[in-house]
Amino acid sequence: MTGLKLYTYPNNPRAFKALIAAKYVGVQIEVPEFAMGTENKSSKFLKLNPAGKVPVLETPEGGVFESNAIARYVAGLADTGLKGTTDYEQALIDQWVDFATLELDAPFSSWLYPIVMPNVVPYNKQREEAAQAAIKKAFTALEAHLKSHTFLVGQRVTLADIVACCSIFNGITKLTDDTFLKPFPGLKRWFLTLAHQPEFAAVMGPVQLCSSPLKYTPQKKEQAPKKDKAAQQPKKEAAPAAAATPAATAGEEEDTPAAPHPKPKNPLDALPPSKMALDSWKRMYSNTPAKSFREVAIKALWEGGDVPRSQTNEHFEGYDPEGYSMWFCDYKYPEENTVNFIVMNKVGGFLQRLDYVRKYAFGVISILKNESGEFPVKGLWIFRGSGIPPIMLDECVDLELYEWTKVNLSDPKQKALVEDMIVEEDKIAGLELVDTKVFK
Ligand SMILES: N[C@@H](CCC(=O)N[C@@H](CS)C(=O)NCC(=O)O)C(=O)O
Known part of the structure; x- marks a missing residue:
């Protein structure tokens, strides 16, 4: 099979699924440069996936979206057993693929996204704790199986291992430390066994488990709301009109519309004057074509x-x-x-x-x-x-x-x-x- 193109941003574990399957079945998939944020909104791309999400596989017959469907399609391009050899094996593979999507992808996303993009997915402690509890529950189920099985289905790597391994890739490399993984030695062994298979390693690169997990860093403003801070500011401070500080917010003004809180003086306003006006240079910079x-x-x-x-x-x-x-x-x-x-x-x-x-x-x-x-x-x-x-x-x-x-x-x-x-x-x-x- 030729002419396969996978649209994704680099290092996307959802895209890894198809790329690993491709290594097992021996087909080439081209991964062109892709400008996430613009190209996935283009009308050409939306014809391939109306949801505007990656990964998307372009095949000679048309497009396929949803990473599991893409991986299943690629896994079927040669008869290697990746999709299972009996109806029962196929059912078991589907079972673990669905488990990975619902019990692993979903809670790991709600744990990770607020940490890496808090301005897109706002952080919420209860949600994070619920996600961590859900992962523990899912890992416990996986551990019970992996204690006595090398792979998820049968005696060799199948699509189930590929999908589930990619589902936990971000979590196990960025969020879960040794303490979190201690009750799950079988799961850890299974993940590392897969990661060391040449077909996985060729796509995922060298994998390291997480030693210092990513954590959400609360903004100071969130810890001590501006309103309280302003209330703590001594009133004796003068209120220079130009002092730029976070003290003045709409909320505060609504509190006391007639007597706004004085803004604290910024020590930088007290510096000896400089002949260089940064503002003027900034204006010049803004008016200069790149x-x-x-x-x-x-x-x-x-x-x-x-x-x-x-x-x-x-x-x-x-x-x-x-x-x-x-x-x-x-x-x-x-x-x-x-x-x-x-x-x-x-x-x-x-x-x-x-x-x-x-x-x-x-x-x-x-x-x-x-x-x-x-x-x-x-x-x-x-x-x-x-x-x-x-x-x-x-x-x-x-x-x-x-x-x-x-x-x-x-x-x-x-x-x-x-x-x-x-x-x-x-x-x-x-x-x-x-x-x-x-x-x-
Ligand atoms: N269930 C889909 C999820 C795809 C997905 O959420 N893709 C994200 C990147 S990992 C995306 O393209 N987001 C862009 C957007 O939502 O605009 C799959 O497994 O392929």
């Missing part, structure tokens, strides 16, 4: 420039290392970032939570891609003052997820990296640039 970033925006960053659309021909000075500092930040756990659109969501959420620091900061976040298919995230920040703004340190827990390094502009390599990131060069620090998000 292809001219280097000649216009970068030049103005170092040398100064004219404020765009200024009635008074206002000029701003170039970068002022006394009044500002530059920082690189690198996401500490790139191995978590294997799904392009989840990384975008994660970075988007981080920037959204920084709204209150906009006046004092400019940031460029580069989403990169390395040879292992991971998406390392590197940021460049310009901050008012010599350090990370104190209010950001106080308010934004995401900061701890990044390694922060002050940029040394007298090092030509670091200066070139700063420029490359702002210019959005195709390669950043030797890695392919997949996307950039700008905080301005």
Whole structure:
């Protein structure tokens, strides 16, 4: 069989199912580059899967969606026994495939998604605990079977093992640590046995069980609602109109419409004035077409420039290392970032939570891609003052997820990296640039 194409984002365990089956039956499946978020919404794709979800297999006869159906189709392309050899075996395979979908995929998704994309699937502790309990129950059932069986059905790998192994792939590599797995030695042995089969390893790569499980990091704002925080602010603080802090929210204003809470003063407003107006440079950057970033925006960053659309021909000075500092930040756990659109969501959420620091900061976040298919995230920040703004340190827990390094502009390599990131060069620090998000 030729002409099979599988549409998916990289490292999608649902896509692994068909790819592993293909290794067993000896067929080639092409996996073209796929822009998740846009291509899966295109009319061409929606004809293949009206739900707009991946994976989707394109065959010479037409499209197939739903990862289990795709894997079953591929498994049937040669007579290798993957689909079972008797009606009874086929029923048992279906039984475990349904079990994997309902008892493993569903609770693992409700455990994992709020952790990796909390702004898309909001976190809820009760839901997480219910998902963990459901996984324990499902693992207990699997353990009871695997204590005395090497594989789920019969004496060799079948579609049941492929599907169930892929269903627990994300959970067992990202969420469940040794303590969680202790009561399930048979399940652990079964998973590792499968992961070491050449057909699995060729698709999944080297697999490591999880040593430090991903955990939801609550936002400080959630722990101590803004309203309470504002109430704790001493009233003696002056209320500079320009101070950007998270204190003013619609909720608070509704509380006391006649006497809004005073906003606390930001220590950065008390710094000696700088001739470089970050705001003016940001406006210039925003008005510069991407292809001219280097000649216009970068030049103005170092040398100064004219404020765009200024009635008074206002000029701003170039970068002022006394009044500002530059920082690189690198996401500490790139191995978590294997799904392009989840990384975008994660970075988007981080920037959204920084709204209150906009006046004092400019940031460029580069989403990169390395040879292992991971998406390392590197940021460049310009901050008012010599350090990370104190209010950001106080308010934004995401900061701890990044390694922060002050940029040394007298090092030509670091200066070139700063420029490359702002210019959005195709390669950043030797890695392919997949996307950039700008905080301005
Ligand atoms: N039951 C489906 C689930 C497919 C699914 O949820 N795909 C996700 C990625 S893992 C997706 O394409 N989401 C995009 C969207 O919902 O827009 C299967 O196993 O194939």
